[in-house]
Amino acid sequence: MFKFCFHQEKHILIQYLTLSQTQKEQIMKRFFTVFMVTIFVFGLANAQQKAVKGFHWQKADQPEFVAGPWIESSNSVNESFEGATFPPAGWAKLNPDGGTGWTTHTYGTTPSGWTGPATTAPSATAGLKSAYCTWNTGGAVGNDQWLVTPQILNVQPGDQLKFWIGAYATYADLVEVKISTTDNNNPASFSTAVASIVPTQGWTYKTYDIGALVTAGSNIYIGFREYVADNMVDGDAIMLDEVSAGGDPIPVEFASFRASTVGTTVNLNWSTATETNNRGFQVERSAGATPFVAVGFVEGKGTSTSINEYSFTDANLATGSYTYRLRQMDYDGTYSFSDPVVVEVANPTEFSLSQNYPNPFNPSTLINFSLATDAKVVLSVYNVLGQEVATLVNGTLGAGMHSVNFDASMLNSGLYIAKINASGVNGQSFVSSIKMMLNK
Numbered sequence: 121m122f123k124f125c126f127h128q129e130k131h132i133l134i135q136y137l138t139l140s141q142t143q144k145e146q147i148m149k150r151f152f153t154v155f156m157v158t159i160f161v162f163g164l165a166n167a168q169q170k171a172v173k174g175f176h177w178q179k180a181d182q183p184e185f186v187a188g189p190w191i192e193s194s195n196s197v198n199e200s201f202e203g204a205t206f207p208p209a210g211w212a213k214l215n216p217d218g219g220t221g222w223t224t225h226t227y228g229t230t231p232s233g234w235t236g237p238a239t240t241a242p243s244a245t246a247g248l249k250s251a252y253c254t255w256n257t258g259g260a261v262g263n264d265q266w267l268v269t270p271q272i273l274n275v276q277p278g279d280q281l282k283f284w285i286g287a288y289a290t291y292a293d294l295v296e297v298k299i300s301t302t303d304n305n306n307p308a309s310f311s312t313a314v315a316s317i318v319p320t321q322g323w324t325y326k327t328y329d330i331g332a333l334v335t336a337g338s339n340i341y342i343g344f345r346e347y348v349a350d351n352m353v354d355g356d357a358i359m360l361d362e363v364s365a366g367g368d369p370i371p372v373e374f375a376s377f378r379a380s381t382v383g384t385t386v387n388l389n390w391s392t393a394t395e396t397n398n399r400g401f402q403v404e405r406s407a408g409a410t411p412f413v414a415v416g417f418v419e420g421k422g423t424s425t426s427i428n429e430y431s432f433t434d435a436n437l438a439t440g441s442y443t444y445r446l447r448q449m450d451y452d453g454t455y456s457f458s459d460p461v462v463v464e465v466a467n468p469t470e471f472s473l474s475q476n477y478p479n480p481f482n483p484s485t486l487i488n489f490s491l492a493t494d495a496k497v498v499l500s501v502y503n504v505l506g507q508e509v510a511t512l513v514n515g516t517l518g519a520g521m522h523s524v525n526f527d528a529s530m531l532n533s534g535l536y537i538a539k540i541n542a543s544g545v546n547g548q549s550f551v552s553s554i555k556m557m558l559n560k
Contacts, residue, residue, distance in 0.1 A: 195273045196366030197342075202247045210270030212304050214343070219259030222267040222346075225252035231288050231357040232256065242284040242323035242361055250286075250361040253346050262348045263293075263355045268304045269342045272366045279331035281342060281365045287319035288357035295319055295358060296345040299333060304341040314342070319358055330365065371396045371456065372420075372448045375427060379444055379463040384490060384521040386434040386463055388444055395424045402447040402455075403432050407440055420448075436474065436488040437465045439520045467519055468492055471550035473540045476526070480557040483529035487512070487554075493519050493544040501526060501556075502537045509536065526556075533560045 199208055206224050207213055215221040225231055226249050227241045233256040241247070253265045285295060295317045298310035314328050334340055342365055348355045377390040388403065398420035404412040421428050434444075442465060446458040468490035476485040487499070499513035509531060512524045526538070539553040 197269050197272055198364045200247045200362050201249050201251045207267065212268040214266035214268060214305065214307055215259060216307055217259035217264040219265060220257050221265045222251050222253045223257060224249045225359055234288060234357055239288065242286060246284065246361050250359040252357065252359050254357040255355040258355060263346060265346045266307060267344045267360070269365060271339055271341055273339050275331055275334055275338045275340055275366065276336055277331040279366050281314065281328045281330045282326065283363040284323050284325055284361045285317060285319055286323040286359045287321050290321050291356035293319055293346060293348055293356040293358060298343050298345065299330065300341045300343065301334060301338050310343045319356065371450050372398050374458055377446065377458050377461055379461045381463055381465055384437045384465055384468060386437060386442060386465065388432040390446065391427055391429050393427055395421050395428065397423060397450045399449045399451050401430065402449060404445050404447055405434065406443040412445065436521060436523055439465055439467045468521060471542055473552040473554060475554055476538065476556050480559040482559050484525055484527045485556060487524045487526055487538055488521065489540055490521050491517060491519050491542060493546050493548065495542040495544040498541045499524060500539055502539065504535050528558045531558060533558050
């Protein structure tokens with residue numbers, strides 16, 4: 121067979137060598153076309169084969185993936201059980217007793233399986249429903265019903281668990297709160313005890329330091345387990361609401377906060393990366409070691425995930441050191457402080473008279489001037505006829521920034537002129553004037 125193939129190939133080669141150049145080129149073009157088509161078909165078949173191997177059809181009751189919603193883990197949980205489905209997305213129910221387990225209860229109604237008055241919500245923010253379990257949701261006399269949070273990531277010192285818990289009557293129920301660092305579907309995995317609660321009739325607000333119970337950076341699930349302590353009576357009606365766990369959300373994430381001076385004016389500039397329910401910023405100033413005082417307010421952006429820029433100007437300051445901070449205020453009245461910034465306002469290097477503020481005014485306004493050195497100063501106010509109507513300063517003042525209030529309540533509306541005449545101890549003289557408009 122090999123000999124036959126060799127003679128066939130030799131015969132074909134001799135025929136090819138006797139062809140013209142044009143015929144040879146046509147044969148090569150056909151060969152190249154067939155070669156490329158062969159590669160394409162082979163590659164397509166191979167890709168289809170891999171695709172079939174990579175996808176596994178499953179029976180409807182054994183899906184490989186369950187389609188949405190895809191719930192990502194978070195570093196906090198905040199749940200008030202208001203949704204149309206229960207448990208909420210990411211939460212889980214465990215029922216070792218074989219019962220139906222935790223469900224929901226609507227406030228203003230009598231709990232399922234009970235007779236008596238309607239329930240009330242624990243707080244104004246609790247909404248319309250709570251998580252709920254009772255004797256007829258458990259599958260045994262003693263009950264064993266678990267409600268488990270979504271995974272909480274990166275728990276840190278200071279992270280807390282907070283919730284409202286209430287009982288409808290006074291049976292011998294216990295609610296254990298436990299932590300699992302491995303999974304959320306095996307009661308035995310919840311090995312870290314947070315609390316063992318005897319619910320009392322009515323509502324009680326609970327707070328626990330979960331950050332102190334696990335290693336920093338742990339990812340955890342929190343389980344609420346209801347059972348009957350005496351294992352004799354079928355249990356109370358237990359309600360759970362407004363569960364929050366993890367770190368408190370940061371209302372405002374500062375990107376920068378800086379201060380600069382221009383003469384006797386301090387310019388504050390800051391930016392935020394995110395804002396949540398941000399009413400605004402109260403600007404506070406401390407001179408030297410004195411307490412902070414509010415010097416202004418800048419409106420916030422409410423809730424925003426984009427970068428926002430803010431500024432505030434504090435003018436006509438005396439020489440000295442100043443510390444500024446921002447009191448960030450939420451709509452609910454809570455607040456937090458920024459890190460402080462410190463700035464120095466130096467002595468002015470020249471004499472000056474600034475425009476009064478406000479202008480126009482009624483009936484008073486502030487006149488600011490600076491002295492480069494100690495000086496004998498006369499500051500007077502004149503009407504348009506050149507008549508002096510007030511002498512505000514007549515004496516020696518130290519170098520620095522000065523502010524004088526002009527009260528024109530006894531004067532008529534119109535144009536007035538403030539004039540300063542200063543004689544410095546260094547022999548320098550300064551004369552200047554400004555126009556002021558009184559509108560009554």
